[in-house]
Amino acid sequence: MSRLTTPSLDDVPAGARQILDEVAAQLGFVPEMFRTIASNPTVLEAVTSLQGTMSRVLDARTRHSIALAVSQANECNYCLAIHTYTSSEFGGMSSEDIDLARAGNAVDPKRAAAARFARHVVESRGQVSDADLAVVRDAGYSDPEILAIVTVAVQALLTNFINNVNQTDVDIPAVNAAG
Template sequence: MSRLNVPTPEEVPAGAQRILDNVGAQLGFVPNMFKTIASNPTVLEVVTSLQATLSRVLDAKTRHSIALAVSQANGCSYCLAMHTHVATEFSGMPRDDIELGRIGSSVDPRRAAAARFAQRVVDSRGQVSDAELAAVRGAGYTDPQILAIVALAVQFLLTNFIKNVNQTDLDIPAVGPVDTAVAQ
């Protein structure tokens, strides 16, 4: 059960309603996460603006792999369910690649390097080793792209923390535990 107040449609501040309408138009429904954040229009604007801006960096499947890796690292069941849904429905990612993303990998070696690096950024609180930085560079990522990976990790960290604090009620199918055998 959500621990923060979820405003009723009548309680949603005017500035937030426009944003919720845009989210609903994009996804086909307004997820509980956004409904909760709508109680603070400024935070809602920050989250949605950050998402919109960072949707222009890297390709969609790489962003989804990073989202899954970060959400798994943070134990955010809501985010794992939502990112699984979005990756499947909007990017056509196959189930095995979604599972790999959760463990910081991918069917694509370059995307695997980005997911693994993002997961290490989160796990190490940004204190990545020289070898980890060299590995993501070795996969072909430039310094501007590495900055994008870090920014995406922080974006997902922000929403993971909001959802974990709130214990946001799932409004989409839950995902089960990650199958670590997929990495074998």
């Protein structure tokens, strides 16, 4: 059971309702994580603004792979469920792609390097070596793209921490695995 108060949709504070409507329009439902965060409209705005901004960096499958790798590293069951759902339903990732991403890997070598690097950033608390940077650069990432990888990883880390603290009830629809 979730440990923080999750307001009903009718009890969401003013200022948060529009954001939840936008989440519902995008996903087809309002995940419990967003309803919980809506108890503090400023935090909800910060989380959704960061997500919206970061949706403009890297390609979708790379972002999904990073989120899955980071969520697995942090053992965040809620984030694993929602990222599996969004990766499959909206990102066109197969079950194999999702399993590989959770392990910090991918069929595509460039995407694999990003997922591994992101996972390493989280596990090392950002204390990566010159060799770690060389590997991700050798995979084809520029320094601005490396900044994007780190920021997408931190975005996932933020929601991992919120959901791990809350022990958010998983309310994610079943995945229809992409082919």
